[in-house]
Amino acid sequence: MKKLLYTSLFALTLGASACTVADVQRTMDGVMAGTAGAPVTQNEVASGLKQALEVGIKNGSNQASQTDGYYRNPLIRIPFPEDVQRVENTLRQVGLGNEVDKFILTLNRGAEDAAKSAVPIFVSAIRQLTIADAWAILRGDKDAATQYLKRTTSQQLYNTFNPIMVTSLEKTNATRYYTDIVNQYNKIPLTQKVNPDLDDYATQKAIDGLFVMIAQEEAEIRENPVARTTELLRRVFAKENQS
Template sequence: MKKIPSILILVVFINLSCTQQQFSQSLGDLLGGGEPTTEEVGSGLKEALIQGITKGSDKASALDGYFKNPKIKIPFPPETQKVANTLRDIGLGAQVDEFVMTLNRGAEEAAKEAKPVFVSAIKSMTIEDAWNILRGDNDAATQYLKRTTSTQLREKFQPIVHSALEKVSATKHYSDLVSRYNKIPFVKKADPDLDSYATEKAIDGLFVLIAEEELKIRKDPVARTTALLKKVFSQID
């Protein structure tokens, strides 16, 4: 007489001792599936965001992370583009280019400090929001994080950006350029807030990279590097 497979015995036992709903849940768990709990969804989304933040900030903080990435490269401040154009016209194009490079170097330097700021902000996400985010748009988690933490991030990130710009001499380069421009006869004086501009662009760039990582996790099972991510995001496949 053939032995009854142990898995079949366990299935029969579960069926006899559970309601239909409990049976389905238990069988799903037994076979490696099962719908994740609300707590698992919340934990999975936070894990996905932390993974995205880690990879995104690592990319941004690498040499040329901003400067050679056309999606997030920080250009000369648009509101003073006439400053750059005029300076190029009088032979100072190389200095303008050097400033743009140092501006992006400042963002790259600041991105090294971004991860703990973002990770702390993730804690503000409630479990109640988890299912809506999971079943939302491809960048729903990123947009939620951006919507609920941008003010806090800006407050914490600006001094980091300021220090980074000072470290790579971007502020000095900019001051020198604006000073030269303001000495040109008949031009309207320019003096924009470089720290605020660089802060906004640096944060925007990080969110772009985080959204890319979120999309990978949502669309590519290979990017789900833990059992929890696989279980949670399998719900939207």
């Protein structure tokens, strides 16, 4: 079949004296490639970016929601609240380091538990992506889609994610451990009493961690053809890599 196609094209070209060898080659390339060489449409770009984000969100959230997904990942591990770092230092100095470690572990377990519920929140947000946004993202930095998502959805995501995180912290006993160690700290003579908002801190840190994971997945899709798991992703990002 391929031989017949080339023969037919060659015979046709002999009868058209205005055609050059380059014209023949372009014609054959176009026929053999089919639609593979066609320009990517605006709708394809928008759909491709949404697919990329959905893939990144699902992969990133799944990784974060595994046991030790936060706790053993130095990029997203949630530490003792930074604004009361002196509390951790003081408690360790007076022999309460084990209690601090239990709290940090359960804090990250809470984030891992809450991450399971993040996917539908993110997916709902990316469906608002416009064609103009999609083109800008496609030609932007390797984390442009993640930054767009962060910029446009952070507050809504926080409002929805916060009660989920609160429930998860209670489920993993992080809230109880936190209350216990803060109370113990406040009983130490000559210390300034503290009562930081754990729910707010944990929610924001958990969300930040999810964005880190999504950014990694986005970069992988942009740079590694193997990570493009659908035909549309391969088509959209292959075109961008060639431009």
